[in-house]
Amino acid sequence: MVIQVRVDDRLIHGQVALVWTKELRTSGIIVANDGAPGNDVLRMTLQMATPTGQKLLVKTIADSARIINDERGREKRIFALTNSVRDVLRLVKACPGNIHSVNIANAGRFDNSDPAGKVRLCSTILVNPDELAAAKELVTLGLPVFNQVIPENRQVPIQELLDAAKV
């Protein structure tokens, strides 16, 4: 069972992985990203950032969904990561009932899309039109979708941010 999928444009990095896997008491991390499995350098840096004791899988979105839906993972506590809202939407739709919550923590800072077209939902979330559409759909799917960069922060519902930005 995926306790939380985190959207972070830096995927796994430094202490974030350690803090969250401790907070959520997970045994494994899945990085769900179509480009990552074939990218040796990225795999290596993701492995480096994985806390000791956590198992890591780096899979495409489709393969991640397969793993998340796997019977063997039902009793496991798993932490998943994507680097875009569009990707987490695909994942949630492919794994009904097996993902407990979505945390859009850091998004849109490195996606090379036109800055003029982006909307700032909060200090760490910048969405281009496609990402915005994905976020709007995500909040209708019946699971908690919020922004919480570190556990000390309040979980701010994404709907609240969408309303405040009047989008």
Added chain:
Amino acid sequence: MRKVLIATHGYLADGIKSSVSILTGKESCVTCINAYVDERDYSGDLAAFIEGVGPEDEAVIFTDIYGGSVNQKVVSLKPEEKGIFVITGFNLSAVLGVVLSTEALTPAAVEEIVTASARQLMQMPKKKRVPPPPDEQAEEAFFA
């Protein structure tokens, strides 16, 4: 309450605090002394930090270099008499270890943080990259 003092020659203290802030958001428990950046006698600041540590507090002082005057000054104030830990030659990993620890800072816990973070100082390996294990094997291990 957990209290951390970082005392260094120059602005290393402020610098580390900025890194801690970005990575954890927990910098409010960190006080900095950037020694020798001006004429100010920083011993007063050191004494004030030690003075401010109460019996219910957990406190750690980080200094930059073992043989340096900053560490010498700290040690001469006998912080251990108030149960304050002193860690010298710190790296970011050690400061994070103390700031993020969810358990009580016992002598054993602090020693563990020091040992683990000392191991973080290493050269990046130049050896040939090891190919990832075949998918099935990796997935078996994930669910094990």
